[in-house]
Amino acid sequence: CGVAHAVAMVNGTAALEVALRVAGVEPNTEVLLPSLTFVATPNAVSHLNAVPHFVDVNEQTLGIDPAALRLHLQRVGESKAGQLFNRETGRPISAIVPVHVFGHPVAMDELLEIAASFGIAVIEDAAEALGSQYKARQCAAIGLLGAVSFNGNKIITTGGGGAVLTNDPNLAAMARHLST
Numbered sequence: 320c321g322v323a324h325a326v327a328m329v330n331g332t333a334a335l336e337v338a339l340r341v342a343g344v345e346p347n348t349e350v351l352l353p354s355l356t357f358v359a360t361p362n363a364v365s366h367l368n369a370v371p372h373f374v375d376v377n378e379q380t381l382g383i384d385p386a387a388l389r390l391h392l393q394r395v396g397e398s399k400a401g402q403l404f405n406r407e408t409g410r411p412i413s414a415i416v417p418v419h420v421f422g423h424p425v426a427m428d429e430l431l432e433i434a435a436s437f438g439i440a441v442i443e444d445a446a447e448a449l450g451s452q453y454k455a456r457q458c459a460a461i462g463l464l465g466a467v468s469f470n471g472n473k474i475i476t477t478g479g480g481g482a483v484l485t486n487d488p489n490l491a492a493m494a495r496h497l498s499t
């Protein structure tokens with residue numbers, strides 16, 4: 320995928336959980352997820368005692384719709400001291416997980432821009448998109464971290480397995496520490 324670090328995990332769900340954790344997702348914060356995904360994505364959030372916050376998808380990419388997301392965050396989001404909050408629940412919104420469903424790349428440029436403007440981390444769920452490219456970049460290599468799966472139904476399989484991908488050496492070291 321052209322990333323500096325790939326850290327082996329027991330499966331894709333654990334890869335997502337570890338990626339979210341090293342990205343700074345704390346318990347009782349919300350993580351933005353597409354409403355169309357495999358249950359592992361919200362499970363990884365729940366395993367950290369964080370809360371899935373589903374947003375709508377786009378019928379072309381099948382992934383998070385940037386225009387709908389921007390409107391949604393303008394409506395429910397509130398920035399206080401550089402931290403985004405959900406004004407309906409009072410909880411911080413800590414991260415967003417674009418999912419490249421069925422190998423279709425999400426509109427990453429738009430999502431990265433929205434995430435940067437609201438100060439939230441981007442973790443790609445590329446469990447179904449190993450080998451997919453978005454504007455000549457590999458899926459899983461575009462966000463702060465990416466998660467892939469090597470489960471039996473995936474593109475490359477080890478029976479069960481996964482990996483966290485990142486260019487950040489400190490996040491890779493933390494992921495390696497947590498996984499072992």
Ligand SMILES: *Cc1c(COP(=O)(O)O)cnc(C)c1O
Nearest residue numbers: 330331332357359446447468470
């Ligand atoms: C398969 C899959 C996962 C989880 O991978 P496992 O290795 O089965 O834990 C996560 N997200 C998506 C979108 C998947 O398809």
